[in-house]
Amino acid sequence: MTEATFPLNAWYPAAWSHEIRHELAARTICDRDVVLYRRQDGQVAALEDACWHRLLPLSLGHLRGDEVVCGYHGLVFNAAGRCTYMPAQKTINPSACVRAYPAIEKHRMVWLWPGDPALADPAKIPDYHWNDGTEWVGEGGTFYSLKCDYRLIIDNLMDLTHESYVHAGSIGDDHVTAAPFDVTHTDRTATLTRWMIDIEPPPFWAKALGRPGHVDRWQIITFQAPCVVVGDVGVALTGTGAPKGDRSQGVNGAFLAAIAPETEKTCHYFWNFVRTFKTDDAELTGALNRAHVGDGNGLYEQDKTVLEAQQKAIDRNPRMPFYTLNIDAGALWARRLIDRMLASEQGVRPPSVAAE
Amino acid sequence: MTEATFPLNAWYPAAWSHEIRHELAARTICDRDVVLYRRQDGQVAALEDACWHRLLPLSLGHLRGDEVVCGYHGLVFNAAGRCTYMPAQKTINPSACVRAYPAIEKHRMVWLWPGDPALADPAKIPDYHWNDGTEWVGEGGTFYSLKCDYRLIIDNLMDLTHESYVHAGSIGDDHVTAAPFDVTHTDRTATLTRWMIDIEPPPFWAKALGRPGHVDRWQIITFQAPCVVVGDVGVALTGTGAPKGDRSQGVNGAFLAAIAPETEKTCHYFWNFVRTFKTDDAELTGALNRAHVGDGNGLYEQDKTVLEAQQKAIDRNPRMPFYTLNIDAGALWARRLIDRMLASEQGVRPPSVAAE
Amino acid sequence: MTEATFPLNAWYPAAWSHEIRHELAARTICDRDVVLYRRQDGQVAALEDACWHRLLPLSLGHLRGDEVVCGYHGLVFNAAGRCTYMPAQKTINPSACVRAYPAIEKHRMVWLWPGDPALADPAKIPDYHWNDGTEWVGEGGTFYSLKCDYRLIIDNLMDLTHESYVHAGSIGDDHVTAAPFDVTHTDRTATLTRWMIDIEPPPFWAKALGRPGHVDRWQIITFQAPCVVVGDVGVALTGTGAPKGDRSQGVNGAFLAAIAPETEKTCHYFWNFVRTFKTDDAELTGALNRAHVGDGNGLYEQDKTVLEAQQKAIDRNPRMPFYTLNIDAGALWARRLIDRMLASEQGVRPPSVAAE
Numbered sequence A, B, C: 001m002t003e004a005t006f007p008l009n010a011w012y013p014a015a016w017s018h019e020i021r022h023e024l025a026a027r028t029i030c031d032r033d034v035v036l037y038r039r040q041d042g043q044v045a046a047l048e049d050a051c052w053h054r055l056l057p058l059s060l061g062h063l064r065g066d067e068v069v070c071g072y073h074g075l076v077f078n079a080a081g082r083c084t085y086m087p088a089q090k091t092i093n094p095s096a097c098v099r100a101y102p103a104i105e106k107h108r109m110v111w112l113w114p115g116d117p118a119l120a121d122p123a124k125i126p127d128y129h130w131n132d133g134t135e136w137v138g139e140g141g142t143f144y145s146l147k148c149d150y151r152l153i154i155d156n157l158m159d160l161t162h163e164s165y166v167h168a169g170s171i172g173d174d175h176v177t178a179a180p181f182d183v184t185h186t187d188r189t190a191t192l193t194r195w196m197i198d199i200e201p202p203p204f205w206a207k208a209l210g211r212p213g214h215v216d217r218w219q220i221i222t223f224q225a226p227c228v229v230v231g232d233v234g235v236a237l238t239g240t241g242a243p244k245g246d247r248s249q250g251v252n253g254a255f256l257a258a259i260a261p262e263t264e265k266t267c268h269y270f271w272n273f274v275r276t277f278k279t280d281d282a283e284l285t286g287a288l289n290r291a292h293v294g295d296g297n298g299l300y301e302q303d304k305t306v307l308e309a310q311q312k313a314i315d316r317n318p319r320m321p322f323y324t325l326n327i328d329a330g331a332l333w334a335r336r337l338i339d340r341m342l343a344s345e346q347g348v349r350p351p352s353v354a355a356e
Helices: A150-158 A160-166 A174-178 A203-209 A282-292 A299-316 A326-345 B150-158 B160-166 B174-178 B203-209 B282-292 B299-316 B326-345 C150-158 C160-166 C174-178 C203-209 C282-292 C299-316 C326-345
Strands: A012-016 A025-029 A032-038 A044-048 A062-064 A067-069 A083-085 A103-106 A109-112 A141-146 A181-185 A189-199 A215-224 A228-237 A250-263 A266-275 B012-016 B025-029 B032-038 B044-048 B062-064 B067-069 B083-085 B103-106 B109-112 B141-146 B181-185 B189-199 B215-224 B228-237 B250-263 B266-275 C012-016 C025-029 C032-038 C044-048 C062-064 C067-069 C083-085 C103-106 C109-112 C141-146 C181-185 C189-199 C215-224 C228-237 C250-263 C266-275
Touching: A012 A025, A012 A032, A012 A250, A012 A266, A025 A250, A032 A109, A044 A103, A044 A109, A141 A299, A150 A215, A150 A228, A150 A250, A150 A266, A150 A299, A150 A326, A160 A174, A160 A299, A174 A189, A181 A326, A189 A326, A203 A215, A203 A228, A203 A250, A215 A326, A266 A282, A282 A299, B012 B025, B012 B032, B012 B250, B012 B266, B025 B250, B032 B109, B044 B103, B044 B109, B141 B299, B150 B215, B150 B228, B150 B250, B150 B266, B150 B299, B150 B326, B160 B174, B160 B299, B174 B189, B181 B326, B189 B326, B203 B215, B203 B228, B203 B250, B215 B326, B266 B282, B282 B299, C012 C025, C012 C032, C012 C250, C012 C266, C025 C250, C032 C109, C044 C103, C044 C109, C141 C299, C150 C215, C150 C228, C150 C250, C150 C266, C150 C299, C150 C326, C160 C174, C160 C299, C174 C189, C181 C326, C189 C326, C203 C215, C203 C228, C203 C250, C215 C326, C266 C282, C282 C299
Parallel strands: none
Antiparallel strands: A012 A109, A025 A032, A032 A044, A062 A067, A103 A109, A141 A266, A181 A189, A189 A215, A215 A228, A228 A250, A250 A266, B012 B109, B025 B032, B032 B044, B062 B067, B103 B109, B141 B266, B181 B189, B189 B215, B215 B228, B228 B250, B250 B266, C012 C109, C025 C032, C032 C044, C062 C067, C103 C109, C141 C266, C181 C189, C189 C215, C215 C228, C228 C250, C250 C266
16 A cells, blocks of 8 residues: 555645636646536536546536536536436436535636535635745646656755756756755644855846846745645845845745645646746736747756656655755655645644654 | 357358468458468368467468468468478377368358367358348448447447437438337347338438338348347338338348457457448449548448547547446447346356346 | 575676776666776776666766765765775765676676675686687677677577578578587586588588588587687588598687676677687678678677567566477576576576486
8 A cells, every 4th residue: 555645634726716717627737637617607617527427427428507417327416516407317316416616716717626525725825926826926827637646846846946947048956956045843734944045146137137236036935734835935135124124125026836646646736937027028928928938948857857867766766755955854844744734634643743 | 357248159251251371361360370372172161370389470481282382481282281391300290280270161251260270160151141142232442440349340230320410411410319219129139120101211211112101121130249230220101001011112221240359359240231222333332432431431431430439549548347228228229138147157147138 | 575586606707807997887787777987997897877866867966086976965985896985974884885786807808696695706707718809809899788688598599490490591592501510518507519521511601611521510509607608619621520520621700609698688789700810900800790690680690689579578478387399408508507597596496417
């Protein structure tokens, strides 16, 4: 039996809001095949994507009002998963139903709870307000079925040292590796903070700032277990007080990552890069998106290459756990929070934090 | 160990007669790799497709008269599977042979018996006379390596309720679902009979009949265990006596299905649609064939989409046995007859029919 | 647990010399992922192709001098596999290293020792001097990831009876099968010798000889365990003393095979066909190469078809060991020598040769 890699009692991003219309859409989240659709009142419904009768994916059927008609024998299921029609029968088996998954739309994403519906507390949806499309501006995109364990992406984002190597020449330089950093945590979050004081800005940020001179650069990356990473990043002119909280002489962006395991070894990676500067510049919005995912060598495409190669290597070299370096402190905390959620689900007492 | 899904002591369709010439043809039937060829006297021979010596598929060799020469080291096997030549040896190991499978040509098909040759009774070849090309006319075709358990096709054909959903607009309408039906059975067959009295004919049959007015429509579908389904279908003008046996004011067709498991999860589906009306109309014959398998959305291609999706869903959701509805009565009987053959092969006492 | 199919304590061909430059090259040998590169002093280095830290293939990084920089977080490893730099750390974990594989360049090939480095005796590199590019002339090529157990190629080459069937019309004819042969062996080699006296030469050799008349044809094939086969082949005018050692009235070639298991069921097959006649004829060199691997039906491509089909059949028919014929005597000895190496590695007493 393989070890669980993702907790089930959690909200996972299932889709961008704009992807879900009044039509059936199939997606696999946490190894569960799900059919998603928007009801006529605008709410999102999510059902098990296999008919109660003969398992045909309901996503091959069609909607009739807010109900799903199976494409094989015409069984009908309402948005709660209950069967409301069976062909050539007057009585409907009262146990005939498919699973309905709690699904909530927030921050321009659809969040799905694959675990026990009774535990699906909307208050636990991750804070992802940067994605609202209001104060912060960005376009974003998705890597569907990216071929790695979703946790490898979290490792990646919680340690930006890799920028110096994977993204040399754009956002990465030796300052990132050289700067000290600090890690803090709560029950459900881990935050890595790195300040690079009085440095030459890397090309991307020099251009964004548009003013000459040395800068203070920050990377404040917060993980919300089990599947969201938000990186508050930016630069401000050195000596203008950014480390103390005054960012008025700087530019500020945020990378957003909401990741849903598809299977144990594949995931859907919903990403965005948003900013509070030049928010009306649509051309810049497009250019930033293309810089992340463009001609195959965008920033995140470089990561994808690394992540999928790493997964392949893990499959061939079952040497676990990884060896770790100082730079892995952020990722280690993220993993620890996930492990605790897993242990809690399995009724096992989670390892004590204090003892570590 | 997985449960057997097909009995071995049975005749399965291995090929259309016209496919087998005086040359080697490879095919996998019931997980057995077989090489088929027509002998010079016209009989069909079927051998294990792996040389006794080093397992090279004999189908990569060539025929010399009625014997097969291995393409690697030249060993020769006769049509009975016995080795008749070994390179650089004067004596031939008397145990050197490959399996020969009983194979018989009948009803324009080659039938193969993958099990114990001693039990291969030609009288057990299914009745498939509709395919003879005499009284009934049709062209037919094959789905090779269709990606589903062969029993899913039988389920599909034994319950034409699916026509209302999978084939809406051509042969399917609500009458099929609404009409009652009856199921009878013998030791080796199960028959589902459905009459739709005094209905508006669906487009296909209206055109075939070529006369206005309501009709009585029938579907009399007979399963011959383990792998043949024949559906006697048609319409006649209401009130002209079709339910009592007088079909003179109607048109009659039959869908023919002979299905061979290739593996546990793939099969070869030999199909035909034959008719007794307008039998000289070659254009109609072609049009009917294209209606079944045409541009990717023919009747049987619609079924293929459903069947392969269903198999995938079964692989992902090992919830068995299926839940069943009243409409599944025909399929259930078909499955039961297959299960009995399986039980009998495994020396297990088959479940009593009376008790059900 | 599957049985080992290749000994680890042996030199295997990893690459042609010309393939390895001062850049990173990935290759899998004996199920080990290896990154190869040429150091600035010309020596070849071979490291485990997975970073100590997070397993990313080092081949995705880059060289800095003679050291490899990981493409993820910048760890640096020297040619001995020791980590010499870790990001953001002053002290380097002394245990941080990747495996370094003994690799030696000889006879225009790079030989790699996947087993215990302490046992890697350069004197054990196979005699492959025919490939030096001095006395014997040829071009050669490689089948990378050929889909069969490497031992099937050895079986193939140790029994040229197959020429009569697989290569009929070029080098194969009935004389090969008809002629008697002799097998001798040492601890690490097996040699099959076949003389065909006073025969009509097959087309290839008739053309090479360029003189009319009957010939004496020889095939002297030597296996060096576990992975090299050299076939000394040629013809000389009958009666001029070739069988006694005088080949002056003949033409002489040698087929060379150095084979590295990639996995249990795939291998890299480095081949060459060299000759001592018309050694200045570059056009002939090219023509000979194309005769072996050309338009998909070259001599070795014919073998590839057979070998890969054989592997597939083995996977489907786990009937082992093979049945054997007299013609398999050479292959059997080769297998026996491999089996002894395997037994010796597993600490099992190898079967006695005398007893056979």
